[in-house]
Amino acid sequence: MALIVQKFGGASLATPEKMLFVADRIIREKKKGNQMVVVVSAPGDTTDNLIEFAEKLAKIPDERELDMLMATGEQQSIALMSMALIEKGFKAKSFTGAQLGIMTDTKHTRARILDIKGAGKIKKALKEGFICMVAGFQGITDKEEVTTLGRGGSDLTAVALATAIKADVCEFLKDVDGVFTANPGVVFDAKKIDFLSYDEMLELSSGGAQVLYNRCVEFAKNYNVVLHVRGTFTDKQGTIIKKEDKEMEKIIVSGITYNKKEAKITIKGVPDQPGIASLVFNKIADGDVNVDMIIQNVSDNGSTDISFTIFRKDAVKAVKVLDDIVKKVKAKGYSIDEKIGKVSAVGVGMRTHTGIASVMFKALADKKINIEMISTSEIKISVVVKEDQVEDAVKVLHSAFKLGKKDVKAE
């Protein structure tokens, strides 16, 4: 018997039929003798529809009131799901963020969880045999103001709750069966990963495989909560994300990930003086632009090129400050390339294995894929290539690191 926190997203709750399906999914685990706490998002497009209504009343809706409004979506989910479970003959009870004392700071629409005061309430209800339905995404301040947690908020609620009640596992039910060695839409042979460390999951996510939000994985890492990404439509094990262990290190590369959401900017002929890089990136940050990879080429005749990648959606904002930067640092000019993609190989085994980078670069070179930028961390190597070569790069690396189903014995 285990204490399980399950989290279902809004798409799984869009219609009465889907809710009844989810109810059965919960009941299957309950029937095994597990204690069940279930965190849910708002049903289907509820939140978007509410925001759309709000924007007809106010150009920029007041954030306090937006939280008050949005919090109703998850409250509807917990009530409806509890009804469905009760109808099916099980004890169930819903809890809002306020009722559970999910205490947050006062930053409306992007609040941070500070404490969960009502963990005892959940424990009590579980002891009495209830399935506990908890509203994700929402909390309350010490002044009883309703707050919401921003992007990935419901995932965060699930992990924070799992921490507070010392759950054995925090499960994320998805329409995919787990985290894959590569996007199965690109690599036909991609296979489900059984285990990942928190850091690998973080690197895979920031590489583009957005299965869980990083703030949720970071929270789990800090409190050592075992995460399980699994399919709604199957009872098979998905991907378990937990503290790194010896077994994990045996696998050098866990997965290949990519994203095409970045653009590359190069500032040319920057005088090679101390403090210049700092000046450039302070200005970029002032322009509210997030920078991902940064490289600075070898100095040549007292001047150098600085290249970095940003999110494409920030390109306009970046361009607004770039002219000013070029002038300030007395550079020769800048170029922006939106037709790039980032491809990454991630794995904790890299730490103890050498030569991974050279395998990677050789595989790409053999396929005549030019590498425009390189960036490495302890457990990740990322390269920037031309956008139209991204899929080829993913395929060739997936194969070079022998990640496919054909490369290993059946699970």
Place this chain on the structure above:
Amino acid sequence: MALIVQKFGGASLATPEKMLFVADRIIREKKKGNQMVVVVSAPGDTTDNLIEFAEKLAKIPDERELDMLMATGEQQSIALMSMALIEKGFKAKSFTGAQLGIMTDTKHTRARILDIKGAGKIKKALKEGFICMVAGFQGITDKEEVTTLGRGGSDLTAVALATAIKADVCEFLKDVDGVFTANPGVVFDAKKIDFLSYDEMLELSSGGAQVLYNRCVEFAKNYNVVLHVRGTFTDKQGTIIKKEDKEMEKIIVSGITYNKKEAKITIKGVPDQPGIASLVFNKIADGDVNVDMIIQNVSDNGSTDISFTIFRKDAVKAVKVLDDIVKKVKAKGYSIDEKIGKVSAVGVGMRTHTGIASVMFKALADKKINIEMISTSEIKISVVVKEDQVEDAVKVLHSAFKLGKKDVKAE
């Protein structure tokens, strides 16, 4: 400067356009220097839609969860309305039932208000210049369970709040401009009533003019809260409902009301013995049937007829117990007539004036309208007539008591 509680129903809040209109209506009063507390229902059909969704998940949805679900509708209204007010440049703040400490008993879906703990919160926000948007219909128990107040719940919230914060007036904004001397759809000449006593309003409501719910008027009567039923689309005074005064007594009949929602049942040849009536109506009550008027004809040869009216919608339930009753009391049988209507004249002036009943009966007789039943209270005379004569009866009484616009000088 006055402290005003305004209440808007869901139909006034069905679309963004209507909400913006309501916001302007509130702002007009605010601009006069008044302190504004506004109680709202859920927008448009929200509550019905939620219940419909719930009924796809459970035949009889759990009542605790139904309250959790339904309470979201009003929460959406207060958030959206606050945004609209803020957008228009005013300070506004929303409050849920829980946040205001609207304490109720634990009877889900039909809870009673016990106390409003958070009146101080409203007072503070008003002092700071906020327009306070309060969710109607909802409360919370001492165990922090969300409850709803049942039919007319939002009206009740408004009056209870007006009591708690000692408001000068509790306004109900309607698509009609007030309470009328008769249904203007029936009596072309009907005119708006300027003042009514609580008792008159209660009698008019139970007579069929459902402008306010009785529990709301009763609450107002108990705490002496001045009510004002007025039009959303006009700034003119509507009908003020307050403690009876000398002025009111000068008007003998305030209004004529009717309803066609009742059916008349006659139990024939009931042995005229003590305890028989009690037996009959206990059985009727056991059948979950509400009785309105009751008359017992003069005893004739040791047996009598008992007639009473019930809501037509309860007719099937009544028929189920009537055979049993007839057998038990050894009556000769029963008849049921669903083609009747009740017409009432209401006015506190009746108390001090004699001959009202005879004016009424004569007016009806002159028009050849047969009276099937009569029932009187201190401030009301009701008659049952054939359904197809109801409109005629209303017209003739409205004219007999000189209630029309033509009968008095312009207001």
